[in-house]
Amino acid sequence: MAYTFALSGDTELTDMLMDKLEEKAVKNDRQLHWERKPVTAPSDVPYWYRAPSAEVELTSYVLLALLSSPKKDLAKASEIVNWLSKQQNPYGGFSSTQDNRCGSPGSCYIAEATFSDKGNAKLTVTSKTGFHNSSI
Numbered sequence: 001m002a003y004t005f006a007l008s009g010d011t012e013l014t015d016m017l018m019d020k021l022e023e024k025a026v027k028n029d030r031q032l033h034w035e036r037k038p039v040t041a042p043s044d045v046p047y048w049y050r051a052p053s054a055e056v057e058l059t060s061y062v063l064l065a066l067l068s069s070p071k072k073d074l075a076k077a078s079e080i081v082n083w084l085s086k087q088q089n090p091y092g093g094f095s096s097t098q099d100n101r102c103g104s105p106g107s108c109y110i111a112e113a114t115f116s117d118k119g120n121a122k123l124t125v126t127s128k129t130g131f132h133n134s135s136i
Contacts, residue, residue, distance in 0.1 A: 001017055002014055002017035002018055002021060002061075002062065002065035003061050003062075003064045003065035003068060005017060005065075006064075006065045006066075006068035006069040007068055011069065011070060011071070014065065014069050015069075015071070017065075018065065018066065018069070021034065021062055021065075027079075030079055030082060031079055031080075031082045031083035031086070032059075032076060032079035032080050032082075032083060033055060033059040033080065033083040033084075034055065034058045034059050034062060035052065035054075035055045035058070036052075036054055036055065036058075052087070055087075056084065056087050059080060059083065059084060060084065062080065063077060063080045063081070063084070066080070122134060
């Protein structure tokens with residue numbers, strides 16, 4: 001619904017829905033997503049075989065709503081993209097065709113929202129061992 005109202009230009013209703021979604025968000029390690037309550041115990045199957053399809057779809061639609069509204073929060077969007085990218089299998093897709101259909105447009109929206117032809121970017125690389133390097 002938030003995505004629909006964002007596309008329709010109803011900022012008041014979009015903001016209200018996004019606030020409600022924010023209350024339900026799962027935040028950790030600079031990642032942001034939404035999930036259902038677990039219905040089964042975790043499996044020993046490799047993660048990319050059991051990526052949470054409903055969570056990928058739900059989180060993708062929140063990303064689309066966030067990037068379609070006039071108040072684009074690129075910091076929050078990058079946390080969502082960070083989580084979504086970790087749900088992809090080794091081949092770059094998600095666990096189902098529906099996930100691919102929902103997950104891919106968000107990547108296009110974030111690319112459009114962050115694109116700059118000015119050619120001025122700063123890259124910072126850090127590691128858990130303490131390495132830190134910045135370049136322009």
